[in-house]
Structure formats: structure tokens, C-alpha cells
Amino acid sequence: MIEMENVELDPLTLNENSNVDAKLKKMKNGVHSVSPIVGFIFIASIFVLYLLVYLIDGILPKPLTVADEKSYPTEFITERAQHHLKALTSLGPRIVGSPENEILAVEYLTGAVDKIRQLSHGSHKIEMDLQLVSGSYFMDYKPDGAISAYANVQNIIVKLHAANSTNNSLLVNAHFDSVSTSPGGSDDGINCAIMLEVLQKLTQTANDIQHNIIFLFNGAEETPLQASHGFITQHKWAKEVRVVVNLEAAGAGGKEILFQSGPKQPWLIDYYKKVPRPNGQVAGEEFFQSGAIPSDTDFRIFRDFGGTVGLDFAYDRNGYRYHTNFDDFENIPGGSYQHGGDNALALIRYLGSAPELSRIHEQVQGAVVYYDFMGLFMIVYSGWVIIFLNIVVSVLSLAVALKSFYDFNLGLSFATLKYVGLCFLVMLFSMLFALLFILIVALVIDSLKFSMSWYNNTWIILGLYNVPVIAMSFVVVVLYNRYNSKTNLGISIHAQVQAHIMRIIWAVLVLIGTCCGIRSTYVVLIIVLFQTTSFLVVHICRLQHSVHKWAIIYIVFTLIPNIFLMKAGLEIVSLLVPICGRIGSDKNPEIIIGVVTFMVTIPISSSYVPLLTLVRKPYTILVGLSIIFVIFFIIVFTPLGFPYSGNKDSPAPQRFWIYHLNKEIHDENGVRNKSGFFLLNLDRNSPYSVKKYVAEMNSMGEIEDCDTIFCGLPIGSSRMVPILHLSTWIPAVQPVFPSDIALTLNSKIVEGNMSTFNLTAFGAHSMNIYLSPKNGTTIQAVSLLQNLPKPIMWNGRYVYLMMYTCGKMKQQLTFTVSVKTPTVWNASVLDVAVAGKFMDDKYFVKTKEFDHFLAQFPNWTTVYSWLGSYKSWIF
Template identity: 35%
Template sequence: MRQLAVYSAIGNKMTGSINNEVHTVNFLLREVQKIVDEARTDLYDIQAEVQYSSGAFFLWSMAMSYDNVSNVVVKIASKNSTSVNYLLLNSHYDSEVKSPGAADDGVMTVIMLETLRVISRSERPLANPVVFLFNGAEEANMLASHGFITQHRWAPNCKALINLDSTGSGGREVLFQTGPNHPWLVKYYQQSAPHPFSSTVAEELFQNNFIPSDTDFRVFRDYGSVPGLDMAHVLNGYVYHTKYDNFQNLERGTYQTTGDNVLAVTWALSNAPELQDTAAYEEGHSIFYDYLGWFMISYTESTSIIINIVVSIAALVFIIISIYQMTTSTRSDTPKVVAIRFSIIFIVQVLAIVVSACCTILVALIMQGLGLTQSWYYKTWMTFGLYFCPMFCVMGLIPAAYIGWTKQRTNMKLNETISCFMHAHCIVLVLVCIVLTSLGIRSAFFPMLGIFFYTISLILEEIFRLLAKNSFFITIHLICQLLPFWFYTYLNYVFLVVFIPMQGRDGPDSSPDLLISGFIVLMTIHFAGFILPILHKFHKSKIFFTLFGVLTVIFIIIAATPAGFPFKAEVAAQRYYVLHTQRTLHYENSTTKTESGFYIQPVDTRYSELYDTTFKNAEPDSWTTENCAAEPYCGLPLYSGRWLDWKDSARWIHASPPDFPVKTELTPGIKQSIGDNKIRYEFSLKSVDRVVMYILPLEETKIINWSFDKTQLEEAHKPPYFIYHVYSLVEHPLDFWIELEHEAGNTAGPHFKLAVGAHFLYHQQSYTEEYREFLNSFPKWAYTTDWFASYESWIF
């Protein structure tokens, strides 16, 4: 923990800053040297170096470009090892704006150091070398990992990866991505990790963009074809990328728990024979999940198809047997009548599920319509009344109404009717499981588990019926539901802990209440469908279910009062990006327009809270609309491609200009014809270390080539084009060129609009007094990620 305290004390570590490129690099080199000095040099060779790389690639609708970003790279190998197949461990030591990065990703960095130290002193065999990559530009859109995997001499030898990151502040790390197509990696994790925490559901949610984050795993996979394990801390995501991500707020126990897992998995993978030829073990995806953190289950996708089908068929068979048994007792109905009765019950159960889901989603729409979104953001317990209760209410009331109406109209015993409702629910899950399996969705294991345990209860019931000549239906059913109930509620808790904080940064165009309510609907269907029918044994079950509906109304009222306000200072703050910005627009007729102001970019959907206070002097929505029509990307210095969908919610408040310590200078170079109706423009750009550029070809003009990554051109992306460039401790300018094809006779132009946005991310000492006062005007429950920027556009 001493290392983490020292790391955190360095402060903010933005790529390109002295803190990141000098102080943190020196800290890592000192710690590595201590490890080398104390290592078993008779057993191991350790090499350490600093890599500086420059390059380009495509990510998130942006042409990425970088110059001189840093990595600290360490390789440990057994003495005289001849293996050319390495295991790669990766974490990053840079951090986001204003954040010391203790959890993201400092704790993983020091865990890697400790893993290196333990290995260097151990007498255990190390069959293959291990490369420890401490990368210095993950938060800058994963530049340093690209620099390593495409340029470092050890990169071609890296055959498998353990990627370590964070989207919270410690706690247990979740394995949320594997492979792809390498199930042997999950096998070693399952066998070696003492504290497993993993889920295929998390993997599929992440890969379908339900999680507003990304990791270096993508770069290693896409640009190095390196399969691996992607793990991240997820607890307390409220402090993610804020100044509260510090040493004091880190969950204690994180270091030991994660360290145990990382060390064990590193030993296992470094000695895995599969490293010799990973391509030979490329056998499809894995299904994996842990049970309450006690143990882990994993199997291949092909095995899961067999399991899902067999379990589903078995469930249907024993349901048929159970229904048939209802026709053999004294005073029972005929098989035809029982079949009709069950068909009606099946329809009623489907209706209960559909109506309860619709009512729950309706509550979410009401909350959004009333401007009460995210009332559960800090008070997670609000989700119970708002979204669990309507599910419980309707899923219980509709069957209860049916049971009450048919009580005197059927020979079915109450237990048999309750059993039929459970059978119907199981058939619904069977249909869901089969559909998901046929679509190749690996999360089909989720309904399969409920089906499996319900089938076990049916089998046991038949056994007891034969042996004891009596029915122990309720007892057997409740016992068999314990394990799946714990599993589903455990995952439900994990989901809420992980996803609720994420909704505070999912964008102003998101629908957080719909997302949370939708997931609660899915979870509730799985764990409540086999539990709620038991309550029909009580005489006043309708009153009981009605109480859930009353609770929903009460919780909506609470959400409308100050008690339902979602944000809390320092603990669960509302996020805003605030950029003190100067805009300079150069027009075709040589005129120039310059204006300055505060560009505020909300990050969630509830930004109307500040309309009457902090935003009272903001320009109307028409300002944004007009600028979006006149300038590429509204003439705003967007920070990344993720802001492209947010720009329409931006607010602008006029203010005096910021003080720029570095001027942005764009110098046009040679303009020359390179063929029929084709022109090449050359430019030289000097600016701060983080710039974005927009290139918008004008009418009858087409960009055909440039010096940046060419993906946007080759895939015919719709302009304007977005370029993102990072300098790191270099003073030379960015020289680039653009080639275009124009309409015949339009040699003079104009041909395109070029805009440059410069971001001063760690220059707080240059803030104007007006800017400081504006930032202080935000309420204490709001958190600003702030810097100043310039935007300048030209027509060529």
C-alpha cells in the first residue's frame, strides 16, 4: 500500500504532463529497480526500459494520432530461457482530468509491481517469460497500448494478455471479457483464481455498448490479435474519473483480493502449454459465471448449446408428467379438461409477465416525463419501490384474480393450480432460453439455470410421490429454489452496484430509467416467477400484492420530494464538463468572428436542475442549433468521439476570453496540383499537447487521401471527419497533408473547412478569475471536470 500512497500523492497524471511523463515514470523505474536489486538473479533475468512511440489508428469515429507517448516495459524470464512466447500483463499509470487515479488505474499498477516482486523471488518454475506493460496513455484513448503492440520488439512474442483496469474505486475485480475464441484462458482462470468474480452476461453487455467505457483490451485484440482476460474493479463508480478517486477512498481489501487473483492467474497462464501455439486452441467462445464468489463454472459455447437444449427438453417432459399426474387423483378432471385449464393458466401467466413488464416500463416513462429521472442514483433502495414493486404487484395480482375467479369452477386443488402457474413460467423461460440459444446469445445460461433447478424440483417431487405416496410439493420447491434465488439476487445486486453509477455519465441523450427498469424486469422474471405463486397459499394474497402497488405510488411521491433528489456532494455528484472556450471563425470573405464563453457539456439527463441558477445566462437552444448548421460539430471543441452524440445538449454562456499559455498556430504550406482536378494541401500545426481537428469537404469536393489514419476515407464515413492528436513532451509541430478531388473548374476553391480545437487539460494555474467564480457557482452536489480550450476554423 505504500507504493499506492506514493503514486496517488503525485497527483493528476494526464498524458503529456510532467507528472505523468517524468514523475510517474521515475516512480515506476525506482520501484522496478528495487525489485531487480532483491530478485533471485540466479533464477531470473529482468529487463526494464522506457518506450516512446508515435503512430496512428482508428477508434470511436476518430482518426487517432500520437507523438512520443510513454510506456514502462519490464520482462522477467527464467535464467537461460529459450521460450519466445510471452504472457503480457497490462495496466495504465496515466489518469483523467483532475483525478489522481488511485483506483483507475493506480491500484492495478502497484498490484503488477507486487506480482513482479513475488515472481522474482520465487523458486516456482516460469516456463514462459512475462512482460509487464505499464502504459502511459490509456485515458488518452488508449494510445500507449497501440504504441506497444504495433511497435515494441517484444510485442510479436506476446501470445496472451491479462488486462487490468477500473471503472470504480476498488472492491472485487470482475472478469468481463475473455478470448475472443480462446476458452482455455477461462479454464486457467477458473482453476487458479482464489476469488472468482466473472460473468458472460457482463461480457455481452460490455460488447454491446451498455457500459460507457472501454479498455486497452480492444487495442491488443484488434491490432495485435492477442487473446486475453479483461478484468476491472467496479465498486463505487461514483468517484470514477474524479478528484475523489484517491488513496483514502479506495476500498480496503482490494489490494489483497485482486493481488491474490492476479498472481495466481499469472502463474497459471505463464506456465500454460497453450502459449506455444495459441492458434491451435482457438475453439469458440466460453460461457462462464461465478456463484456468489465461491466458485466458478465455465464451459464452451458448443457445450452450452447442448446443455440448454437438454435442460429445456427435460423440463418440458417432467412438466407433462406433472400435469398428467393431476388427472390420476380422485375427483380429478379429465386429461382434456386439465389440458385446457393449463392452457388458460399459461395464457394468464404470459399476460401477467407482459403486463407487469409494461407497467414497470410505464413507471420509468412517467419518471422521465416528470423530470424525476435517476432518483435512485444515490439512493439505490429507490429502485425497489419504483421498479421491483410494480413487477411483484402485477405478476401476483393477475394470477390471484384468476385463482379467485375459478376457485368454485374447477376440481383442481390449490396446490395444483399454483404448480400449473410455475409450470407455465418454466415454459416461458424455456422459450426464452431456446430463442437466445438460437440467436447465439451466450447469456442463455441465465434462464437455463432457473429451468434446471425447477426441473430438479419436479424430479424430486415425482420420486417422493412414488416412494412416500404423498406430495411435498411446497417444501421441495422452496428448497430447490434457494440456490437459483441466491444466484439471481446476487447478480441483481451486482448489476445495480455497477450500472447505477454508470448512468451518471452515460450521456444526456440516454434513458437511464428505461435501462434500469428494463434490467430489473429481466431479473425479476427469473427469480420471482417461481417464488410469487407460493404466496397464493395465503387467504389475503390479493391484499399482499396490492401493497406492492401502493408502495410504487409512495415511492413516486418520494421521488418528487427533496428526499428523492439523486445527487450528493462528494459521494454521488452530478457530472458536468465545463470548458472555458474561445471560438475564432475565419470566413471566406476574409472576415473573422471571435467570441468567448463557457461551453458546458452535461453528462446525464437531469441537467435541467441548473437552468434557473448556474445556467440562467445560457444561450437558448437556438444558439446550438444555428451553430450546428453553420460549423462542423457545432463549432465546439469536442473532447472525443463520444461527445459527438452529446453536442445538441451543450450550453453556452458568454464570458471574457481565457488566457492561453500556448498559442495555436496553423501554418499553410505548399498547395499543389497532383493530377486532374486533384490538389494537395500541406499544413504545420503548433499547439498544446491535446488537439482535435475537423475536416469538412465543401460541395462538389471529396477528400481522397491524407496523412492520418485512412479508415474514415476507405470506409466512406460521412464528413465532417474527426482527428484526435496527442503530443507528449515534444516541441516540434504536427506536419500533415490533405489530398482532395474537386469539381472541374474549381481549382481556386474554396474546397474544405478545417477546424482545430486545442485542449488545455492540466493548466489550472492559468484559469481566469471569472472562470473560477463560474465554477464556484455550481452547487456542491455537482462535480465539474474543467479546463479551457480554443476553437478556430478556416476555409481553404
């Protein structure tokens, strides 16, 4: 066997009919092959490696207490931040317009700032301003935007002055309001608490900061994003803001992650990478900005309306608690405060004295790639380096492959080209076949109405999607190797050639991504770099003909990229699984999770597909993987596959938006008056999952009155428009409203073919106003905006959506609409509807019927129960 290690064959010229050659080949293959048991152990070890990554990723820093401050005088103290958050969450939901948000939360935050000011070092100057602001703007959501208007929303602004006078400021932002169903522990109370503690730590010692630091506690983010607009467009300190650090949450706990930067400001990442525990991926930034996640943050307002640059952070783990009553104080681990606080304090200290803030327009702009490795350190490069690195590594990868082919005596003959080309197609098809199988599985499960079995038990994904991705990519290669057994390549050389070709496929993908300007190609680049390096070592050490040494070196070099990929996969799956509970019933979550699982699994499994050539009886591995898949597929249809949980320690609730709604519709045929329960179906299983629990579901039907604007329904965002027709309507008694919704026509001026209406809407803290010109007419102007945006198309008519919110004091909304007709017009020209939304159940009365309806929902649901009033008029 020792003598056989360095036997070299001419693989494409051996005589297949030669018994000597056949025996020699069989002996050589036997030496290089491994037992199927080794294959099983190796695959199991990959899953064990993932478990280790999962466990390491969950490690949080030790939270510091006030008693620790003597030993760590300059460090973030979690215990004080926890005190702040406990006080905020004890107020309950802080809804814009409610006393809890407009009075109690403001009193607590301003009081906390006053105490910090009293304890501050004498060299510090701290100013505080309470802003009450009104305004309007257009939010260009995709595919349709909306006009956003607000009145009397509040901001608490604290300015920590620099040691020397300057007009350059760093803005740090978090919001203290919450949705109606949540005490807002993580979203976004924890970040308000972190900001208070950061302010205290900065002011305990002598002032040495070079720029002003503005702490913005904004009181209307959930409305959405209105108070931040009021600050950046109207406040006296807004014009001096150069950089913003925005602190948000889409989950509860875990580690705060950087998910947006810039735009195109590499120097910002250079400072962030110096924080104690950097955590962020530019792939997450590109994914978020693609619109795939149905969320947005104040960062967008500062960027689009203030022209500022900055960094956007969020807690994103355990998203099941997001916007639910489970997002409370008790369920946020102390290590999450410490992680976010340590990083925020360090970053604010760096940026607070960064010379770039005073020369912001002189900084080199360009695309930037950044990613951390297990939170230990961050790699950052930008501009031409991105293109240079991608091209050099890809070309080097190709060169190493060609050198290997030369060493294996694979010349440029037709037989060689045929063999390499066929290998390339097989490797590529193995991935496509795995994807096709995953799509079929997803469609079958969804068609049988057993979607989201993994929602509460994410471990199901491992057997349901990870395992078949591995198995199906393996099966193609196994079949090819069997077909290709007549060639005279030894299995060791055959495996190495396949590994080279698989790497070339990834290198081509890197080059394509580079041409398309996709920064996330670094995820694939890391695979190519480490595998190329492994074969460089193999050939330098002349180990390509060794029995197993080359494979060991290859496997060792795949560990770092695969650990990196596992961490990235864990991040995206942990984020997306809870989001599948609120993306709407029109989207198939099985396909989403199946495809995402494929995308994070195939780069890892593809590294090891070529090694399957070395395994004797590889079909046994495929049979074993298939059995695992079948077991998990069966689990989907058992109680273990039930998607939801109401366990307060590990919740996975199904969400329901429910309005007790009254419609009063005026049209050319008269008046229609209807009442009922409107359910916006937020996930694939809604509303049928609760049909056996809620008696009224037996009388549910499709949404009615869709000949009127948006079916006569209140909506929370223009993103809801495409799924309105999938909502549920249940006839019911008329609700009892705390106040009446009304619209008054103040004046109508007709000049030629232009009619201008002055209108006032009033009645609720939160209202939608819908404007739709009659066919043949067009809206030329709306007084709330300088330039009229693109309208929404609804049932062949144009509609403008206006979303209005009142804060501290209820205030009516007065606006003008100008409608143009092609000629003198004697008929009506405009439909206007007002949908009032009463979202704080502390201040409205539910009917007995509504209470009974809600009480029937099982404990594994989270119900957003509101009142709605829709009225329409013709002008």
C-alpha cells in the first residue's frame, strides 16, 4: 500500500481491455476509498459543527452590575439600563396619542435625563428640548407608497455639547412608542435604556469629546417613522447632524447586529470594526434593502429627508416576540443589554471624536464590503479592492485547477474536454436538482395545508430541507460516478477534479456578481479562496497522489468558510422564520424557507460532494439520508409539526389583525351600511387554523364591497393593499365608537376645468384618508405635498393613500385637493373615504359580541383587536 501512494497513471490513455490495468486501477481505488461508515460519521460531524456554531453564537457577555462599576468605571452598566427598561415597560403599551406615550413615558425619560445631568461632571453642558411637531411627506414604499401626515407628535432631544464649540453633531436615535399589543421591551425600549446609560457614562468623566452628541428619543416611529421626520426636517439642531446611529429591534434579545450602513461611507465601518464585539454582514444589508423584509426604520428618514449618513442596528433574534405582549422586560437577557451597550458606547466614543465628522463631504465614497467572523473581528474592504480581490481570487482558482489538470496528465484532447465539460454540467445539475426537489417538497406540503411546521420547531428544517439538499446533490454525482466508472481515472484524481470544477462554478458566480455590483459575493468568495489555498498547499507539498492526505488538508481548509457560512445561515434563518408569521397569506412560506435553506446549505454541502467519490457503496449514505428525510416529512403531519405555541418562555404565536368595523359607503346608488369583523390574514394558515375554535368562522366569507376604495377597509400600510382581497369578513353587530369619524367640505372652488376642494377629516388619533378621482379626471395637487407622487392602482382607478396620526393632542386634518377634468364637468369628480382606527382598547368599549369572538381564540394566537370606522363621500 505504501508503494501504491505515488503511482501515476495516464488516465485517459489506459487500455480498458488490459487486465493488468484493470487490476491496477481496482487496487489503487481500493487504497483511496473509504467506508460508508466514515461517510456517515463525516456528515454527522458537519451537523455537530453547526450545533457548536449555534451554541457559540448564543454566548452573550456577562452583564455588569452597579457593584461592578468600581472595577469597570468606564464600562456600560447593564443593571442601570435594566432599571430604565423596567420603568418604561411597566407603563404598558405606549401607543402614539395615548397618555402612556404622550405623558407618562415623556415624564420618565425627561426625569431620567435630569438625574443624569445632576450627576454629570462639571465640564459637561447638557441641553434638553421637548419638540411637539407636525408635518407631512411621501413614503415611497414598494410597490406603492403613501402620503404620511402627523400632528403633535413628540421628541425628547438631549444635546451633549463638545468640549469646544462646534456645529458638527452625531445623532443617536431610538423610539419610545410601541404598538398597541406590546409593552415594547425590545422594540424599542431596550435601546432607549441603552441610550440613557451611554449618556450617563459619557458625562461621568471630564469632557473630551470633539463633536456634539444628540440623543433623540422619538415618540412616533410605529406610526410609521413620523417623529424622526419631524426632527430631521424641522428641529433647530437637525442641520448640524453629520452622522446618525440608529438603534432598533425586530426581535427580542440576542446580539445587536449592524444591517445598514452609509450609504457608501467605508470610513464608518472602519470605526465600527473596532467595537468590542462587531456583528454585521453586508449581505444582510443588501437583503434588507431589497424589500424582502416587510419593515423599515428611522434610518431611512434620516438618510432620505436629512441627507445624513450613518449606521443602523437592530436586535433580530426571537422575532416571535416582536410586536406582541411577549416583548416584555422579563424576557430580555442581561447579556443582550451588555452586548448592545458595549458596542454602542464604544462606537459613540469613536465617532464623537472622529475628525471625519467635520469633513464629511471630503471622505472617499464607494461601495464597502464588511462581515464579521463569529463576532470576534470584522473584515472590511471597499472601492476598487472589492473588484480586484474578486477577480484575482477567481483567476487564481482557475489557474490552480488548470495546473492540477496538467499534473494529472489531462491534456487538451477532445476526451479531456468532454470529461471536464461533463463534470461541470453534473456538478451544476446536482445543485439544480436539489433545488427542484426542495420546491416540489414545499409545494406538496403547502397544497396539503400543513405549512409552517418548522415555525415553532425550527429543528424540523434540518431534516425537512437541509438533509434533502445534501442527499439530492449527492445522488446526481453518485449516478454520474457509476456511469463514469468505465473511465480509467483513479477515484482520488476523479474526486480532486470534481472539487476543482465545483470551485470553478463558484468562481464564475463571483465574477457574475462582481459585474452586477453585488457586494454579497464575498460569501462565495470565501469558499473559493480557502479551497484554492487548500489545493495550493496540496500541490506545493506534492500530495495530490497521496492516499488520504490531500483530502484531510482539503477538509481542514473548508472548516473556516463553513463555520462562517453556518453562522450566516443561522442569522438569516433565525430572522426569516418568525417573519413568515407576518408576511401575509398570499406568500408560500415553505418555498421561502426551502429556498433559503438551499442557499445556505448548498455552498457547504458542495464542498464535500466530490469526496463522495471516495466512498465505497455511496448508495448506503443516500438511503440513510432519505430515511431521515422521510421521518421528518412524516413529522410535518403529526402534532410535533403544529406550528404555534403560546408558551410565554418560548412563544411562537399566530398573529391576527382584527377590526370590529362599520362601513358607511356613499355612492351613486345610495348608502350602504354594514358591520362585521375584518381579519387581515397574516400568515399562510390564517384563518383556517382557528376555524374549529371560533364559532363565527363558520359564517366567514370573502371581503365585500371591493367596488369601493380598498374594499372599505382601514389599512396600516400601503404594503397591505395587494393582500386585501385575501382577507376575511364576518358579519356582526355594529361597534360602539369612542368618537365619530367625519369629513367636512369647507369650500369648493371651480375655475374652468379645475375643481379645488378644501376638506377637514377628524375623529380619531389614527386615520386613513383615501382620494380617488373619477375615471376621466385626474388629481393635480394635494396640499400636504409639493410634488404629487405616483398613485396606487385599485380596480382600474387611481387612489392616493394618506396616513394620518395625532400625538399629544387630537387634531383635525385640513387639506386641499385639486381635480382636473378634460372638459366642463357636471358630474361628481372625486371619491373620498376616511377610515378611523381606534387602537388602544383601554379607551374604547368592546361589544359583548366582539369580546365573545376574541375570547374564543386559542392561547397560541396573538390578536390585535381594534375598532374601525369607514365612511365614504362623493364630491
